Amino acid sequence: MCRFPYIKPQWPITLQPLILHSQRITMSTQPMETLGQWKVTVWEEENFQGKRCEFLIECSNIMDRGFRRIRSIKVENGPWVGFEYPEFQGQQFILEKGDYPRWEAWSGNSGYRTEHLLSFRPVKCANHSDSKVTLYEGETFQGRKFELCDDYPSLQAMGWCSKEVASVKVNSGAWVAYQYPGYRGYQYVLERDRHNGEYRNYNEYSTQAHTNQIQSIRRIQH
Known part of the structure; x- marks a missing residue:
């Protein structure tokens, strides 16, 4: 059995009020x-x-x-x-x-x-000045690939000959990919510190991703 020494309380005891701030969440x-x-x-x-x-x-x-x-x-x-x-x-x-x-x-x-x-x-890993991403033609990082370190309002205009991107590796920073050119359509936030930066198929882009269609992509501003 553990015994603890008796500590005589110091009187008077002053109780400090506990103040709860409902309008600011910082925990x-x-x-x-x-x-x-x-x-x-x-x-x-x-x-x-x-x-x-x-x-x-x-x-x-x-x-x-x-x-x-x-x-x-x-x-x-x-x-x-x-x-x-x-x-x-x-x-x-x-x-x-x-x-x-x-x-x-x-x-x-x-x-x-x-x-x-x-x-x-x-989005904690966003770094606009140091961002790099690799796009892949096939799932699980197979097929033709395209490495980017800048914003692309039209992937096809820059040489990606498909409307689809089947898998993505975020090497650094954070990106937002869009379904259509000109940063339009569904948005997919792709981060280095999520999935270890590896998105093996379009289902990992978002819980509501219905297609692997990605036609524009840009770095997230911090």
Whole structure:
């Protein structure tokens, strides 16, 4: 049996109140000096109206924070990716520094109408000045390949003779690939620190990827 020495309490005992801040979510296992690299504020309604909350870390389900949805966003630090459904599921939308007052601002020319987001996370490996990706014609990195280190609004115009990319290796940084030229259509956020940077087939591009069609790609801005 373990015995512990008796410690006489010092009187009087002063109890410090525990203050909970519901509008700023900062709990994290990361070192505190890294938290300021990512900051986003979300609103429940369009045009920055209604309930709001500031985040420095990922949120897997905004409804757990008492929100019904997210309909406007301000990204202050770092790039983020928003998702259509909880647990980072559904269509993806890259959120770089700036204001997103309505859904059209994050969906851009995607042609996919998603009027609200339910989960989001920071893109931590984005490095615009040091990004490299390799595209492959076949699944599991087979067939013809194409190495990139710059933005390409049209892969076909730069020599990729197919509308499809069957697998991708992200060597450094983070990228967003698009279904159509001109950065249009479905978005696929491809990161070095996810899947070890290896996307063996189009099903790994996104939980809602329906095709391996990729016709433009660019580096994510930090």
